[in-house]
Amino acid sequence: MATGESWRIRYLPPAISLIAGAALWQWVGSQTSAAFLSTFSATVARLVALTVSGEVVTALAESMTLFFTGLVIAILIAVPLGVMLARFRVLRVASETYIMMLYATPMAALIPFILSLMGFGFTPKVVVVVLFAMFPILYNTIEGARSVKPELIEVARSYRSSEWGLWRDVLIPYTLPFALTGIRQGIGRGLVGMIAAEFYLSASGIGRLITVSERDFDTAGVLASIIIISILGAALMAVGRRLENHFAAWRGLGR
Template identity: 40%
Template sequence: MDRAEDPRLVWGLRIGFALVVLAVWQVTAVRLGENFFAAPGAIVSSAVALLRSGELMHYFVPTLEVLAWGFLLGLAVGIPIGLAIGRWRRLYWVSEGPINLFYTTPLAAVIPIILVILGFGTTTKVFVVFAFVVFSVLINSAAGVRNVDGDLLELARSYGSSEPMLWREILIPSALPFVLVGIRIGIGRALIGAVVAEFYAGISGVGYLIIYYSNRFDVASALVPVGMLIALGVGSTAGLKRLQEWLTPWASEARV
């Protein structure tokens, strides 16, 4: 961390490693029979084909819509409830057990049941994404408020600060870094929820595309949407990290 490395060495190592992995992959795939164990070359040509035909975009847009709705709903519910739970001790005590219980439940397990109840449509997918997002946002928002310096609160109160003022001047600014961490974790979970929901619910979205090509043993084509999800995951996480650094430069990146 403290020593500045030669960027040529850094990128040489990283790119070299990637090339070695790709080379080993390509050789193994060709040896084992290419149509089954997709080689990087085959994936690239599938990607080109899927992009040309417009298929990839056709399936990708609904996924983005589901993600956006579920995610925004998760924030709209998770942040205010989380802040309230963090502020009021008894609310925190009552909700701690159920929230941990739901947070540690593998939510993916409930998807087939939600599917039966809500049907094979967009509602199910949005709900699943929402459920995946809401708890991480809620837990982190609550942790943020609970982490506020008690002395600071006492000081503010002894100077006659009202509750809204407390929120504006102290609680929200100190909770913000935590809330942002929760949002970042939430995005990762939202992607998981969207994909798993699309595996089962209906015939749209990249999740469906993955299943469709896997069932046809076309591994190369199935890996194209996977690659796209990887890009989406990495991109959104990196973007949020930037947002975090910009909005809360004072917070250190060392938690959760």
């Protein structure tokens, strides 16, 4: 059966590789001091305990509030700004150097500066997430909006489109798949920003869970928290890819 075959190829190798990884972890963990590396089973047990106690839920809620606030603001800034910079050459040329510099700058370097400027609290943490997530979105949006076919802009002009109509009917739909590629990258970066903000600014959420576990030499707790972030990141990326494919269907790649 073809379906059985594809099922086996699809799920069997990753399952085996995951089991092998867990076994290896279990073995290495059992050979090492628990302060350095806890075993797989101990980590899972800790994860379950943290979940049951409700600590994971609270931490996740805090972290996700921070993350999504930052991501949404980053999208709301970067997408319109990107289309605008692509559309108006003067603005683009004028700001290009700054954008390239900021895109290349490791944002973590800016955290002490943000701390001294804005202190502790929710707002500076959001700023950090925005800074981390924004530039890949901005960069991809500019690249996308710049590649809008001049023919389509000509069609819009020929049908007497207003500037707003041009954005609504041509620029934004054309740029959306590119922006979503940026958003997918922005999700990854934003998660880094979230953890960094929770480490270095006022401790909260998953970041705090890691810091506290580490202080208590609770290696299993640290690893459990990291697993949570990993799963979260992978899930968000998958959602991002789904969205990207959905909005890029017109490119004919969907089928």
